Amino acid sequence: MSEVSTRGAMLHPHPWRVFAATSIGVIAVFVAMSGLTVALPTLSRELDATPTQTTWILLGYMVVTTALILVFGRLADIVGRRPLYLSGLIVFTLASALCIVSQSAEFLIVARILQGVGAAAVVTNNTALLTDTFPPHLLSQALGWNATVAALGQIIGPVVGGAATALIGWRGLFVAVLGIALIATVSSLLVIPRSVGRIRSREPFDxxxxxxxxxxxxxxxxxxxxxxxxxxxxxxxxxxxxxxxxxxxxxxxxxxxxxLIDLTLFADRGISLVLLAGLLTATATYAVALIISLYVQAVDGTSPFVAGLLVTPVAAGTVIAASAAGWLVTRIAPRTLAASGMVLNTAGVLGVALVLSADGSLPVTALFLFLIGTGIGLFMTPSTSVLMLTVPAQRRGIANGMRSTLQNVGNLLSTAIVVAIVPIGLGAAAQQAAYGGSPAAFDAAELNRFVDNLQLAGVVLGALSAVGIVVCLSFPRHQMPTPQETAPVPEYATTKESA
Incomplete structure (x- = not known):
């Protein structure tokens, strides 16, 4: 039988089942976001989209999702988390179907914006439902894995997008997303009981x-x-x-x-530093896949499938490092481990920028991408642990929601930085070729300018990652307890002291 937690929600007797169900929804949301990076050139050509339309097909989803995360976080407190989460999944699923049948760039932009609305409800309430479901002593672990799942969703997105586009065209990405979303909806309906997330606030909506x-x-x-x-x-x-x-x-x-935004969180220096580091990590690393995709498709004429495969070293590095980070964080100071991750991120991003050229070495590029993935994996667990150790237990859900928001802001800024730098000095036809993946449409001077712009974008992202190293080294001096030092805690302890 479930018990009531100190957060006022019903603890689920099998919280990891809830985690598994909501993780599928998170993966769908982030695959829809990052998977488009490799499908974008094909999509742009087939819909005859202008550079501006192509940009907003990519960014419209991200702007809406990022803007509405905090909005839906507050609405969930008012109307209930489970209903809003399931509503978000349904909207996201229907919008994915609209993306599949889109016949024009304008229609697809609208469908992507609607998809972003559903995605925001999913991302926000995923975290809130975990906060309500897990007992206090497991919450930090669950939120850490939640951050890792989100990162993996972003990283496997280009692989899914490339494979699906190669098989059935750019619509294949949204077919894949639709399938994942349907599984998430059904599993969430079956696994998440009505008792979870029922607490409703009487506070007014801002x-x-x-x-x-x-x-x-x-x-x-x-x-x-x-x-x-x-x-x-x-x-x-x-x-x-x-x-x-x-x-x-x-x-x-x-x-x-x-x-709507709890600014008092930023009054604590430690919390502010962790949130800033998360923002810098996302900004520095997210759009690297877009840089690679634009380069190999517009310069080399590589297929979307190969373009997606080229970023798999990031996924491999993240999985390996995230698995090891859970063990390392009990033996190495979290701020040292997080800073080490940022060092690898910086080396990887700058390395990609430096080797990117008309005759660049793809094996060397793959090595730098692996460094980026390893850096992301090493950063996620210790940074989340520091956040959970710094924030009072009763405010962990709010703090993690803010972390999720800033991560999405970072993804958005990362993409916006790249799409802002790519067209510099290029004519309208060259910009169309850059986004449409058409090498033959470039003359020699424009091709060199395009590659220079991609390298400049990489250097800017790498510089932001370097700033993140300093921020991580300024984290509070926390050391995670080892398993031997941690006293056994009853699985469903709900005393006031654990709140």
């Missing part, structure tokens, strides 16, 4: 904060991706508007009794 946060993210993306032929002043205007909206958002959130 509509103003939601609108400001959404506006801020949209303006930031518009500033980074103004589109070909835009006036030189336009990005600066968007940036100025973004600064104003950010200031207003902070002022409004500080004055709200029940704000």
């Amino acid at each position: 509509l103003g904060g939601a609108l400001l946060a959404t506006t801020l993210l949209t303006v930031v993306v518009l500033a980074l991706t103004p589109g070909p032929g835009s006036a030189a002043w336009l990005p600066w205007s968007y940036a100025a508007v973004g600064v104003i909206v950010a200031v207003v958002l902070v002022v409004v959130q500080r004055r709200r009794a029940h704000p």
Whole structure:
């Protein structure tokens, strides 16, 4: 029989089953996001999408998902987590079907935005449901594995996207996503009981904060991706508007009794550093797959399937390192382990940028991609552990939700940085060729400029990763207890001390 936790929810007698069911939903969400990086050139050609349309097919999903994570986090507290999570899965599934039948770039952008709405509800409530389901002594472990599953979903996305595109075209990606989403929906309906996530808050919903946060993210993306032929002043205007909206958002959130964004978390230096490191990791590593995909398809004319396979070393490195990190974190200070991961990330990203050229060595590139994956795997577990050790137990769900939000912000910024740098100095036809994977459409000068731009994007991401090393070394001095030092805890202990 389930027991009531100190968080007010019913503990599930088999919490890892809930974890397994929700993990399928998380994988679907992140495959839909990252899988498009290798399917994008084929999609762009077949739908005759402009560079701006191609950019928003990729970014529209990410902007909406990132903006709505905190919104749905608050709504879940009001209407219940399980209903909103399942509703998100249903919306995501239906939107994936709409992506499959899209006949124009405009229709696909709308379908992707709708898909992003469902994805936001899934990502947000996945974390909340785990917080409600797991007993206190297992929560940190579950949230750490949850972060790892999200990272793996992002990494296997290009492989799934490449294989599906090679088999049945770009729509194959969304067929695969639809299948995963259906499995997630059915398994969640069967495994997650109605008793989980039923707590409802009487606190009012911060509509103003939601609108400001959404506006801020949209303006930031518009500033980074103004589109070909835009006036030189336009990005600066968007940036100025973004600064104003950010200031207003902070002022409004500080004055709200029940704000959308809990700014008090950032008052703790340790929490702020961990969240910043997570943001930098995502920003530095996420769009490397996009850089590789654009390069091998637009320069070498490589197929989407091969392009997807080329990033598999990242997945291999992440799996190996994440498996080892759970053991290493009890023997090495978490901040040292996290910083080591960031060192590998930096070396890998800069290495990819340096070897990327018209006659670059793919085996060497694969080695650098493996370093990136290893760095991600080493960073995830210790950074999550530091966060859980720093945050009071009753605020771990909120803190992990903020971590998830900033990770998605990092993914969005990473992609926006790359798509902002790629078209620099290229004409409209060359930009179309870059996104459409058409090597024959480049002249020699434009091809060299395109490769230089990809390398510059890699260097920018690598520089951000280098900043992350310093941030990780500034983490609080926590040392995880070894198994021998940890006293046995009853599996469903629900005392006040464990809250």
